[in-house]
Amino acid sequence: MEKKSMFTGRYAGYSFQSFKKDFLSGVVVGVIAIPLGMAFAIASGVNPEYGIYTTIIAGILISLLGGSKFQIGGPTGAFIPVLFAIVIAYGYESLLLAGFMAGIILLFMGIFKLGSLIQYIPRPVTIGFTSGIAVIIFVGQIANFLGLTGVEKHESFLANTREIFMHIGTINVYSVIIAAVCLATMLLTPKFIPKVPGPLIGLLVSTVAASVFFAGEVATIGSTFGEISNSLPKFQFPEITFERIQLLIGPAFVIAMLGGIESLLSAVVADGMTGSKHNSNRELVGQGIANMITPLFGGIPATGAIARTATNIKNGAVSPFSGVIHGVVVLLVLLLFAPYASVIPLASMAPVLMIVAWNMSERHTFIDLLKMKTADSLVLAATFLLTVFVSLTVAVQVGLLFAVVLFTKQMSELLVTAKALPDPDHKDEKMATHMVTDIHDCPQISIYNVEGPLFFGSAQAFEQSIMNTINYRPNVLMLRMGKVPYMDTTGESYLSSIIKDFSKHGTVVITGIKPHPISVMKKTGLYDYTGEEHFFGHTGEAIDFSLNKLDRNKCLGCQHFAFKECTALSAGLEFRKIETAGVEENLK
Known part of the structure; x- marks a missing residue:
């Protein structure tokens, strides 16, 4: 009986009217996911099509197998610093193996019912590393926004910042104009056409402007990464050796923890918006399976996307079918229009990611926690600074350690x-x-x-x-x-x-x-x-x-x-x- 409700309860009373709502929300979210998928992939140091593959495969699997009726899965901004660091240090092939291993970890976390443990991660820690990731993403897009040339990518935030200052003299005025056009369009679209995705309109308008007025003057996806293929991804099992597992177990664990936290936070947001209740352990199982299968087709790690999940709900979704439709929409776009995406300027992608970083920064909560000047403020500051200047792995470890030590001290004073x-x-x-x-x-x-x-x-x-x-x-x-x-x-x-x-x-x-x-x-x-x-x-x-x-x-x-x-x-x-x-x- 439990098994039946687990797999069919979410579709109870499903009708044609329900399908119409799911179809509309799925199309809207699918259109939004396309530029984000490419942008997250580029920022992670891999080709844009890998972000598209992730959006399709992981998006469909997370909706079908996850524990939330409304969850939209795919590549997210939170992963960018982690994935970029892995690509820089070990290469793209190792990223696929790390993602596969992270999927196994998530799967076992769900099987052993560890979903509830993630809720015990203190909020100052999650706010700290989320805000830190937002800063890394934002600063990481300055070079593309300004059209700088000769900039080398590094794992270190300070090294990347130094590169920007070293090459500030190579500013491309045309890139700045295109980036500004895209940014302005994205900010104005919700005010005048609220139901149309701002990132999509921003990319279209700025790409047309670049093609018409500044052809050959700004770097594009095609000139940097080559033409995006409209063919389906090929199945390829990553090479697994004991040495590579030892090398990547740390990064895989970070991906799994971050993915678990992000997906369950997204599911909680969905619960709050709809009055529903997600199954945290099933969500981890779904995330695990999706992250095991996606790398086999060249995709990068995925998790629940809070903004896309919220958009899915606001557009009337009533079941996981909306997430499946969102994946199918992205697939159709890949097959029909992928080559056209090659002309999108990198300067147009920069403001898309900057807006993502700005929205995920939780700046108001961050400032309020700092103003409190309590133990939580110290945990927040330590986690934020370590995320930006050291690494997310160290930041979470130290943040949790600080939180435990300070909590223990406070509890000891209660006796x-x-x-x-x-x-x-x-x-x-x-x-x-x-x-x-x-x-x-x-x-x-x-x-x-x-x-x-x-x-x-x-x-x-x-x-x-x-x-x-x-x-x-x-x-x-x-x-x-x-x-x-x-x-x-x-x-x-x-x-x-x-x-x-x-x-x-x-x-x-x-x-x-x-x-x-x-x-x-x-x-x-x-x-x-x-x-x-x-x-x-x-x-x-x-x-x-x-x-x-x-x-x-x-x-x-x-x-x-x-x-x-x-x-x-x-x-x-x-x-x-x-x-x-x-x-x-x-x-x-």
């Missing part, structure tokens, strides 16, 4: 361990830390409020705060742990040290302990060591138990009067047990 006594002025005699003073503190019973997670980041401070204040060796150590939601094995180890050390001369009593900490204590044997009779649900019961552990002789003449019974004990009289249910209940 509060403080002595407490009943407040007689409160109607329910609530336990209060302000009641403990130099002249008001029971010498024989030490009660501690323990509040917050007891884990590796806070365990040592917890032990020190208790051991440093019970050096006078009271008879009873009471730990009120009702506000400890979580305890790891490190926290248990320090708690065990306290209990075992104190038990040599006194009694340990624990009250209100939550299910998780007590389950850890039972697994390690600390619960049995402490003794079931030393665990209480309410503090009132624990105080009654503790009062029976007092050395009455030490109570004689004591002027601390920490408990109600202390007046009688100090005078050497018998005390009466408090049995008021309300008091016991409120001493939790």
Whole structure:
């Protein structure tokens, strides 16, 4: 039953009217995807047709096999720095193998249901590397925008920036004009013809202008990469050797992680726009299969494209068929019009990618996070700077490490361990830390409020705060742990040290302990060591138990009067047990 709903539930109630909506949205998104596919391929350091192949194959497979009804897959801007670095360092053939390996990683991530883990990547990390990628893309297009000649491509952002300044004297005025025409057309089209894709109109207008007025004066796709073939891609399995796998496993893992993050973010955006719910593990499986098959036909890595997915939804898509139609539209364009794309100026492609970079930069969120001046701001800045000036791989690793360390520090500060006594002025005699003073503190019973997670980041401070204040060796150590939601094995180890050390001369009593900490204590044997009779649900019961552990002789003449019974004990009289249910209940 589950299997049936998984594969047919998305098409329930599908009709001819539904197909009409899917057809319209698929055509619109397909038209938008054509220039983007070529632009992303060129920026990644490969021929433009490989971007077209990716758009067709991955686009169809991701729609059919993925976990979102509305996801549009294909090459994206987020991949550009990673793919370009692989091409520069290892070559195009190695990029195909890295993409294939990334597909396998994504497939197994989905099979082992790891889709939910990606949601735990902190937002400052994703914003940081996304903004960093946007800067790399934008700066990387300046040379084409200005028509610079003799510029060499490097893996390093600084080296590429240096090349621009070194060759700034080779500016081609005609290229600047064509780029400006394309940019202006793209910006104006949504205002006057909102339903027509701006990038497509921008490319058409600027290409016609270049052909008519500046023929032979500006670099084109054809003059740089050769004519785009309108033939179908050929099947070719990449050469796989153990040495190449070792060499490319790192880049493949980065592609897989980035693809997984990007696709699931896109699926979440689609959910928010439509009220639907995607299947994250199935999405990873679909992404994995698409990225395993696409390289076999010369395509580059692909993932869910947020902007194209949003456009798909806005144009009325109701099922994955719209994504399939989008791929078919691109295929038809390839077969019928591919040679004409060769005359598109590189200067026209530059503003297309610059707009993509500007839109993906999340500049408002970036600025807002920086203004907060919190730990998240530090994580954001570190991830952004490392993405731009080092590499995306290092940026994500360091960003996650920073996030974990800072989170651990913040969580460790949440644990509060403080002595407490009943407040007689409160109607329910609530336990209060302000009641403990130099002249008001029971010498024989030490009660501690323990509040917050007891884990590796806070365990040592917890032990020190208790051991440093019970050096006078009271008879009873009471730990009120009702506000400890979580305890790891490190926290248990320090708690065990306290209990075992104190038990040599006194009694340990624990009250209100939550299910998780007590389950850890039972697994390690600390619960049995402490003794079931030393665990209480309410503090009132624990105080009654503790009062029976007092050395009455030490109570004689004591002027601390920490408990109600202390007046009688100090005078050497018998005390009466408090049995008021309300008091016991409120001493939790």
